[in-house]
Amino acid sequence: MKAAVLGANGFVGGRMVEKFHLEKTVEVRPVVRTYSGLARLARFDNLDWRLADARDCAALAKAIEGCDVVVNSIQGEPRVILETAVQSYKAAQAAGVRRLVFISSAAVNGLAPAPGTDEAAPIRTDSPFPYSNAKARAEGELSRLRRGGSVELVILRPSIIYGPRSPRWTAGVAGELLDGTACLLDGGRGICNTVYVDNLIEAVELSFAGAKSDGQVFFVSDREEVTWADLYRPIAEALGVDMTAIPGPTGVTPQPRPALKHALKQFHNSTRLQSILPFFPLRLKRVLRAAMATPVKWQVPNPWLQPEAGRPVLTEEMAGLERCKYKLPIRKAEDLLGYRPSVSFEEGCRRAVAWLRFAGYRAL
């Protein structure tokens, strides 16, 4: 089995290359966009790496030629997620690749999915979170392409991927704990749909074959039901941070909505408005344009305001995640992929902490 991994220098893609290459279960071909992306891969002398921008269908098709499957584990801006998803399918089609495995996100079902949610539940493309919307749109585009194409498609929806080199859920949590910005909603009692990175990679490997999984979407998570406090605790203990001292948030920062200016511009460019604009007096239009162009005058900051310590706030996204009361089911992945997460949550946390030590984090 020869698998091309797109995003091979990232957290998930990098570990996938490392694991496939060392376990020799899959002949892996890492694909990176720039030479800089080779830094970690260069630890191996004999990797069959390729350089290609996954937004460039022709270049990507050439890079993945001869592979049986392609795994898209590209992270990035929402625009990049969507564009590379579409181009990776088209490139796989052009290169005669049999199957594409797309790593999406459980966030397409909302940050705190309602109890009973399964893979058949509708997904949202209009949430306040551009990342989730991009993954949802990418899933939609890929499904559409699958209907008209011959490349088989499997979509995996992990949620909180943690483990060695996880920038957000391992290093990020450690960073928050060390700099005192960590906070947990409701004492961290919300359900955290974790998946240890190696478990996700096992699911990826299981997705490479099997007629039943073609065209299917799967939630992928650890077997255990764990809370946010469970995710933070082993890292806090390793760093010598008292879990009981982690405060609750004093507020929630709203997710920035698309700017008002952007909405006004869209309204301005709409066909309906453009059709009636000629009937407005020129002078009125000039006055309105000048008013819109006038820079907002900010108030001079009050120099007497003192910085407030120890009052952490949660982002709307984190608050949404921590409000989760539902463990996403993995039954479908178990039934159709034969998914059996081999790394327990406890062991995953142990390895994550071991990596933190490797990366130079010290106990206080």
Added chain:
Amino acid sequence: MTPIRIGLAGCGAISETYYAPALRELERTGEVQVVALMDPSPERTALFKDGFPGASFLGGLAGMSKARPDLVIVASPPRFHAEQTVALLKAGIPVLCEKPMANTVAEAEEMAAAARDSGKALAIGLFRRFFPALRAMREIIARGSLGPVRSFSIAEGGVFGWPAQSASFFQKASSKGGVLLDAGVHALDIVQWWFGEPSELAYADDAMGGLEANCRVEMGYGAFSGQVQLSRDTQLANRYVVQCEKAWMAWNPLETNRFELQFEGTGQALAVMTHPSPPDKYRTRLKTPDADFYGCFINQLRNARAAVLGEEEVFIPAEEGIKSLRLIERCYGERKFLEMPWLSERENRQAAALAGGDL
């Protein structure tokens, strides 16, 4: 001011990012005139044509002498440093050679010998030594102002972000080392500049047949010891900490004119901004701090220019450049495999086999 004539060999990322803008600034001030740029790739030299319209653009080093440069900056990939530097020195042309000085100590020694034989200047681009903060810390250590050194800890690295223009950084055929040779040459240069040659050394890295992305060096100096951790794939603390008897000092790369200090038993840490010494400490307040990153880079070029004109000694001569390379070779000679505790048993066995069986 008479401009000296400069040639630039190698038009990769380092030249595009640092040398070209620095040389344009020195052209503006009338200190240099760029007369030739060389790179085997016409696409690369084409990028520099707007910035240096009066220069010749060459595909190889052979035509460099015809441009009659007073100094050539060798900024090509490290595997070409020795060959190009020796050829230029033998042709009577002084050289500023980018770091690492060479791929091996043997090559570096050949370069030093060529400089001695030709009597021409050879400066090594270990430009962090131009950072006033690092100079100040060195003086404090050397004078024992904070008491004897007790230990040091250096951690530097993050996800590799340098805009490499080729795979040469990452291939064993073209590079003799990974993060230790690349970023480590700076860190180990500072270590040996501050503390000298360690009496004991232990080294481990994560290369599995290729080039290391992570490494650790433990160094012993008799009375104290220290460690250096470097990475190309993990965000490290990026901090140089020296613990002395009376205080600790810390430097954050790449703050050229600032370091941190806290005296033992005191409640406050101090952020120290370096300035030129005031003419009268009783009357003169410190105003403009020492050079920033760009200023230090330009100061390196100014030192090379002054050396060519016979006005200054080369601040970092070949003999200094060799020291960190010696330390690096010593590290590779002591190499052990750096255990990665997240690998499964099966992965570990294969990793150890690829690394040379030492786990």
